[in-house]
Amino acid sequence: MIIDLRARSRYRHSHVPGSHNIPSGWLISGELPDGDLILVGDSTQHSAATIDHLQAQGHARRIRHLAGGFGAWQHQHLPVTGRQRKGWPQLFRGIPGLRPNRLLRPASRQEA
Numbered sequence: 001m002i003i004d005l006r007a008r009s010r011y012r013h014s015h016v017p018g019s020h021n022i023p024s025g026w027l028i029s030g031e032l033p034d035g036d037l038i039l040v041g042d043s044t045q046h047s048a049a050t051i052d053h054l055q056a057q058g059h060a061r062r063i064r065h066l067a068g069g070f071g072a073w074q075h076q077h078l079p080v081t082g083r084q085r086k087g088w089p090q091l092f093r094g095i096p097g098l099r100p101n102r103l104l105r106p107a108s109r110q111e112a
Helices: 008-013 024-029 044-056 069-075 089-094
Strands: 003-004 037-040 063-066
Touching: 008 089, 024 044, 037 044, 037 069, 044 069
Parallel strands: 003 037, 037 063
Antiparallel strands: none
16 A cells, blocks of 8 residues: 655645555554555655654554655656646647747846
8 A cells, every 4th residue: 555644735736646645643643554555755754754653663564665755756757646737838838839938937127
């Protein structure tokens, strides 16, 4: 089971498909789900600290974590799901003759 330890708002924005959102504080203070766990945090340190807390509590099951956190998952262009917001350049893509990078540059003093 893949557990996303990040805040709910970040999870809603984008997450690993099929993962379940249980913030680290809730996971540490509650009952663990059955089976092997893969923890995904904001960073390696986030998920590693959660594993340390769980092992200190005597949970001797297989618990692994995603090295590099969710950012590493995205950096590898692996699938994500959620309410991803498109940036301005993506919104303008497909409009003939419109170049978003020119549209979004800061105005010079002469143009102001």
